[in-house]
Amino acid sequence: MQHDALPSAGTPQSAGTPQSLLRLGQHSFGPRQLLVMAIVNRTPDSFFRPGDTWDEPAAMERVHQVVAEGAHIVDIGGVPAAPGQDVDVPQEIGRTAGFIAAVRAAYPDLVISSDTWRHEVAREACAAGADLINDSWGGWDAALPEVAAEFGAGLVCSHAGGQAPRTRPFRVSYPDVVADVLAHTGKLAARAVEAGVDPERIVVDAAHDFGKNTWHSLEVTRRLAELTATGWPVLVSVSNKDFIGETLDVPLPDRLAGTLATTSICAWQGARIFRAHHVLQTRQALDMVSAIRGDQPPARAVRGLA
């Protein structure tokens, strides 16, 4: 059965530019293929399970596990998003570049993403084998696109409300947060194209929680179709974030259900990459969405058919 060729009946149709091919590393991904980007932190102090993969062997073990669980991309970072202990450029490179090289050696085909906002770090990451630069801080460092172009890497263009890296929102307001997301990510994507980044390797991210209060992140989720309507592949990074914690009034260990609900809503509206801590559960949620949309068949259907 040609499930890939089926029309998208039933999915909210965003009037806009259709989604096209996405290239990451050696891979090409169609518009309706949903990809899990597994988070691998080389930090002692990230918010979710701090220090869990601070040791290199533990981090590599995590890579083995997420690959087995169905991740297409690993996102390797050396600096927490939250404020805290300063991590300078050489430290960040020390935490990530060598590890990226080790992952590349172990997995020649795996898509590796470097979670950094600094062009110096991105350069070392790409030299070590990274395929994608995941800049969650909205283009704070204007030299990132040139590095992506130089290495033929991809670039995530995100919206952080103009905030400096590692800062929390303080009384941030927007006349229309989605309009701001569209304007800023569109500008960054255009700038990346201008710098020579392959347009098929450019991804946009509304960056939930970054420069946003909980109401803003909910609004961005509700209206994500406006972002997918731009035609740029959309990444969402919602895993266990504070807007989910505040919405449900639950602490960190209890945010999985909220994460998966948000993930599904974003997938339904056309997001294509899902940055996640819980890879297996996220994969299952996305497979469920794909089956409901009719993009892939159930694994095994015999109920009522015997």
Added chain:
Amino acid sequence: MIVAAAVCPSPPLLIPELTGARQVATELRSACQASVAELTATAPEVIALVGAAERTRTWNGAATFDFARYAPRLGSGAAPRLGSGAAPRLSAGDGQAPDPGPAGLPSALGVGNWLLDQAGCQIVRVLQSVAQDEAPARCADIGARLAASRGRVGLLVMADGSARRGLKAPGYLDGRSTGFDAEVERAVRTGRLEALLSADPALAHELMATGRPAWQVLAGALRGRKVSSEVRYRDDPFGVAYLVASLRV
């Protein structure tokens, strides 16, 4: 005159597009395909395809079963439309009006058509449904009429045993199902098909043994003939008794 007959169950799950990514019931499907292949290899003039349904009637050759009734996505877009095989079909010409809708064929006959299409069968088909509550004697008469319709008739009987063969079965467990299905199997295995005529319609109904009328058509079609048989499959992997056999006369 009947030159050969095949007996197959008619679960929709025989059609691979309905069961998802993983292969399901491959052994059952292979057995059905083997029995259909043996039937078509006898080169009959017509294939009479028989299955139980809501009512007794013959069907226009253009009639198809729309498998999108089971899996709606199959009905849209680029997915292949199942049950629309290109083989020529005839109505038995018993004076009934042709079926008005192209997709009104009963499910059991749709599955039978699918098996014949899969086998690349180009032989003209007669499509006959038999009502679930048709009396045994009437079923036998229908069989006799089909047998007499041409010089060389191949009979494909789509018939399912009890759907109440376990706690997880579609109809839950009914202990009587084991004996009922064993009687049917014995009749087919030994070629003593007249025993099928004594299957009680009320009991069959209670046991959700939907194949009862079709088996009795088979018995009527081969009444008085010497029959040897090969049972190719008998099991109930989903709580429904499936019996696949080739009957040689």
